Each structure stands twice: as C-alpha cells, then as structure tokens.
Amino acid sequence: MSTPSTPTQQVLAPDELRPPGRWIALTVLVLAVLLVAVDATVLGLATPFLSEDLKPTGTQLLWIGDVYSFVIAGLLVSMGSLGDRIGRKKLLLSGAVAFGAVSVLNAYATGPAMMIVARALLGVAGATLMPSTLALIRNLFHDPRERSLAIGIWGAMASAGAAVGPVVGGVLLEHFWWGSVFLINLPVMAVLVVVGIKMIPESKNPAPGPWDLPSVVFSLVGVVGVVYAVKEAAAHGVSWGVVAAGVAGVLALVRFVQRQFRLPAPLLDMRLFHHRGFSGAVLADLLTILGLSGLVFFLSQFLQLVQGRSPLEAGLAELPAAVGAVVAGLLAGRAARRFSVRAVVSGGLAGIGLALAVVTVIHQETAYPLLGAVLLVVGVGAGLSFTVTADVILSSVPKEHAGSASAVSETAYELGAALGIALLGSIVTGVYRGFDTPGGVPGPVTAAAHESLGGAVEASQALPAPQAHALVSAAQHAFVDGLGAAAAVGAAVLLATAVAAWFLLRGQRLEDGTGHP
DSSP: OOOOGGGGGGOOOHHHSSSSTTHHHHHHHHHHHHHHHHHHHHHHHHHHHHHHOOOOOOHHHHHHHHHHHHHHHHHHHHHHHHHHOOOOOHHHHHHHHHHHHHHHHHHOOOSSHHHHHHHHHHHHHHHTTTHHHHHHHHHHHHHHHHHHHHHHHHHHHHHHHHHHHHHHHHHHHSOOOOTHHTTTTHHHHHHHHHHHHHHHHOOOOOOOOOOOOHHHHHHHHHHHHOOOOOOOOOOOOOOOHHHHHHHHHHHHHHHHHHHHHSSSSSSSOGGGSSSSSHHHHHHHHHHHHHHHHHHHHHHHHHHIIIIOOHHHHHHHHHHHHHHHHHHHHHHHHHHHHHHHHHHHHHHHHHHHHHHHHHHHTEEEEEEEHHHHHHHHHHHHHHHHHHHHHHHHHHHOOOGGGHHHHHHHHHHHHHHHHHHHHHHHHHHHHHHHHOOOTTTTTTTTHHHHHHHHHHHHHHHHEEEEEEEHHHHHHHHHHHHHHHHHHHHHHHHHHHHHHHHHHHTTTTTTTOOOOOSOO
16 A cells, blocks of 8 residues: 555556656756756865955955855745745746856956856855755655656756766866856756656646745745854854854844744644654755855865865866766766665765765875775765655655655755855865964965965965975965865764764665556
C-alpha cells in the first residue's frame, strides 16, 4: 500500500508515470542549475582581479561573496510558494530572463557598493530558479527510481557547474576583464528560455490559496536579519546594532512560523517538519554547506595568491571535486537503496569532515596530489550526501507542495552558504589581519595589506623588491594560518553533522515502487 507521503502513486497510469519528453525537459532544467553553480564558482576565481580593480575593503569583499546567498536564502521559501501558485514554469522562465539581465549589471559594476547591490539583485532572480527546477523534477518523474536518477543528474550538473565555472572563467580571465565571467550567463539563459518555452510542462498547486505578503516580509526580514547579525558579530564583535538586527530577525521568524500555523493556505506548511527524515535531511544540508562554503570561498585565493597558479590552472586544480561529485551523485540513489539512506549520507559527511581535517596541515609548498586527493574526497562526499537528502526531501511531500519543499531544501543550502562564508570567512580574515608587517613598510601600504591578501599583493607593488617579497610572504603565511583554522572548524562541524544524520535518518528509505499501490 502506498504511503501517505506519496499519494500520487495510487492513481497514476503507466503513461502518466513516465510522461514523454521528460528527459528533454530535464536537460533544460539542469541548465538553470548549471548557471547558478557557474555563477557562484567564477566569483571566487575572479576575486583577486575584482579586488585589484574595485579595491573593496575586507568587509566589502565578504559582502560581495555572501550577499547573494543572504538575499536568495531570504526569498527562496517565498519564491517556491509563489511557483506553486502561479506556475513553476512561468516563474522559472521569468527568473531566467531577470538573471541574465542582472548579470550584465554585475559585469559592469564600477565600485564595491554597486557590486554588492548587483549581487543582491542577482539573488532575487536566483531565488526563482532553484526551487522551480527541483519542483518540476518532482512533477516530471513519478517513478521513484527514475526520480532518484533525475535528482542525481540535477546534482551532478550543479557539481559540473563548479568545474565548468573555474575552467571557463580561467580562460576568460586570462584574455578579458573580470566582468566577462558574468556575461557567460547570457547564452545559457537564452537557451533555457527558448527551449524551455516549448519543452517544459507547466505545473502548480491546483488549490494553492492566496500568496501571503506579510509572510514574505517576515521570511525575508527574519533570515537576512539573523544572518547579518551572525556575520557582523563574527567579523567585528557584538554591538547594539548587531544585537538589534539579530533580535529583529528572530522575532520576524517567530512571527512567520506563528502565521503559517494560522493561515488556511500557508506560504510554508510547517507540518512538513514533523517528518523526521525531512527535518534530518534539511539539517544535514544546512550544516554541511556551513562547514564547506567558507573554505571553498577562500580556496581559489590560496591556489592563485599563495601557490602562484594562473586562473586557468586554479580552475583545473579544482576539477577533482566536481568529478567526484558528478560520479557519486549519479550512483547515490542506488547506493542508498543497496545500503541505507543514513549510511550513505553519514558516510559522505564523514568523508568531507576528514578531508577538511587534512586541510589544516597544508602550507604554501604543499604538493598538488594531496590537494587533489582532498578535493576528490570532498566531491564524492558532497555528491552522495546532497543527492540523497534532496531525494528524501522531495519524496516526503505530495507533489502539489513540491515547490515549498524544494525551497526549504534550497534555503538550507543558501543559508548554510551565507553562514559558512560569514563565520569561517571571518575566521580566515581575523587570523589574517593579525600578521606582523615587516619593518619600514609605509602606513598606507600596511593598512591595505591587512585588508585582504589581494590587497597585500597589490600594495606590495609600490615597494622595493626585497621589502615587497617580505610583505607578501608574511601575508601569505597569515592567510594559510587562517585557512587552517577555518578548516578545523569546518571539519568539526561536518563530523558532528555525520553523527547527527546517523540518528535523525534512522529507518529512512528512498521510495522503491514503480507507481502502483
């Protein structure tokens, strides 16, 4: 007999179970995933060039890196619910057009403030893409095994984007200015819109109820307020402004939850969290990304500014992570059915944690084979964990609520990314700023060098060669020390999450039916 969480299986005929054109539609959907993943990774690669041109402070640089995640995390639940109401295809294609247009604004930003605003607007557009793609997969693939494979492909393409971004970005950065890495979004968006209009079927909740604007405001204010408070407290210590932002965020989230329980058609059905597998998968996603993201954000800078690799070399050096994630993502569903959901997820998280522990001992002369092996293990662990947790989250809810469920999954991902960059990034920055400047370096150069490693490299060009070498060397050692400290915290978070997932996902299984009762 079918479980309550998958009522659609009781009534589907074979043709409905496997609708024609579903794989072509999936190909179009993963273009959006590829786009968002490419956008995230090329920013990290372009950071040294962006720092040289726009000259942001260390705090501004962190904001450029994480404001996209702040905004997208605050809006994902609202946009997922909006897609359930107006149609996921309509929301996806509208968001794709907006994403392409705002990418141009990012490419031609003329200062740090403009870049931060442009990244925030890109987050608004990006919030429409990810929940729509996962929700449409839930409604395209009713057969559980096919859906697991489709989600694996979806996750693999996100990982492929992590590989394509640095490589393509590296080529562009060696021949063009840093803004070109954003313009690669335009042809991908054009293909998505043109093909998607014909190939993606529309789907939405047949009885959604109104879209509650107060809930949208509470969600946005709550998430952004809390994440901002955490970021500022980690970077600059506790102040009255930070406390006020945090309290306002918490109060807004409390009001959001209270309002959802009272509404006949809530923006987010809080009863989803009564499902232990759903809650465990969401928590695993959030903490995993928190442990990983801050480290990944600074890895490209390590490869380029510490080890002296070109942008293209740095992109190629990161390929093992993407290869591991692609392969593991495609095999994750089969592995979870062969062993168990909790074994695959906990094993993947533990692997990432151990790999991050190894990062604590790297130094400027660390040979690439060790770095490549670490990246490969991280990719395999992430591919296993994220694919299975996404499958658990989607299969825990009826398909009419797929947008909301997908949005929760993506919110956990983006919130974890924002918190990870804020907390772990602040650890790197805090340790870095403590290095001793060599004697005789002028005050303005010292100040610029302590803002960021990119700033130190740029400022050193005004010094005599011996003095410049001493300054850059001191800055590089401080950066590596900060990277090691952040990796240690990330490793502890991942290993603790692996243990928590083992208990929270106890007894959880992926669906194994073929669409009949």
